[in-house]
Amino acid sequence: MPTIIYPPSIPWSWMFQRPQQLLGRFSASGQTVLYEDLGNFSNPGISPLSPSLLLCQGTSALTVPHLRPRILWLTVPSHINLIENYDPDLVVYDAVDEPKEEFASWAPYYPTILEKADLIICSSGSIYDYFITRHPHVHLIPNGVDYVHFSPSPPYRPTDLPTGKPIAGYSGAIAPWIDWELLKVVIQENPGINFVFLGALFQLNKFPLQFKNAFYLGLKSYRELPTYLHHFDVGLIPFLQTEMTKGCNPIKLYEYYAAGIRVLGTPLPELLTIPKINLEINPQLFSLRLRHLLEEKDLHKAERMAYAQANDWSERAGRILQHISKRANTNRNSV
Missing domain, CATH: 3.40.50.2000 (Glycogen Phosphorylase B;)
Structure with missing residues (x-):
């Protein structure tokens, strides 16, 4: 089973949104998920939420022994520049907002995302319309609910x-x-x-x-x-x-x-x-x-x-895992 790493982006216990929902479902499906929690931790360490979902609080996910393939799951565009730090086998960018107005600072990272992401998941039609003409592996997966x-x-x-x-x-x-x-x-x-x-x-x-x-x-x-x-x-x-x-x-x-x-x-x-x-x-x-x-x-x-x-999150996560598996197999066969 692959290991999915999420760099520090959103505190796990803050507003429980798309990243926590999907990564939790990935874990429930058998993937190991290493969620690098965002915050200041007086006692850095690993906090297991389940046997396959670990919060890395103040410590790198790479300190946790895990199996490959190693998948880097990104939702913050600037994190595309962290790829070399994680040495992933697959990079997935989950595009959740338009890089405009309140999120205009995201736009400069999009050329690098288009170059380095292996797979792009989009939460809305307009985001999908942007990426589908610019990248060969783009899928529309809207939000959902537990x-x-x-x-x-x-x-x-x-x-x-x-x-x-x-x-x-x-x-x-x-x-x-x-x-x-x-x-x-x-x-x-x-x-x-x-x-x-x-x-x-x-x-x-x-x-x-x-x-x-x-x-x-x-x-x-x-x-x-x-x-x-x-x-x-x-x-x-x-x-x-x-x-x-x-x-x-x-x-x-x-x-x-x-x-x-x-x-x-x-x-x-x-x-x-x-x-x-x-x-x-x-x-x-x-x-x-x-x-x-x-x-x-x-x-x-x-x-x-x-x-x-x-439109449950489990349905969304299942579709994403199918796309990840297909893309990962293509990468392995091309090596």
């Missing part, structure tokens, strides 16, 4: 959730790509709705909204996140329409759907084909649609949950 984690009804209600009104909730990075001006209008027009925001501040110094019916509850652990989502009446994806967000395939969409809740967002390209989603770009129409959703009977919960179940 359906078993998010679908069961929770046994309790978190005590910091506001009460007495329906909840329109947002879970994810509290970031500049959220349409804060739209939200200001919507929140002011709907004093009878509580707006709840969960997640870490990203490129922002403070939470941008100050309204009596807007609540920022901070970053919640992945373990407790479903207990919050199940108490949302509507899940929000209020993103700006930009060159960067056109490449966003929001993980929160799948998590909302797995929890069974209705979703209202702005019309990002990646959301246009999602069944039973609600999309508006005009603040007044967004506000009106939100009120209608809360007044209407929900007839499509089962369909939304079935969509989430069909």
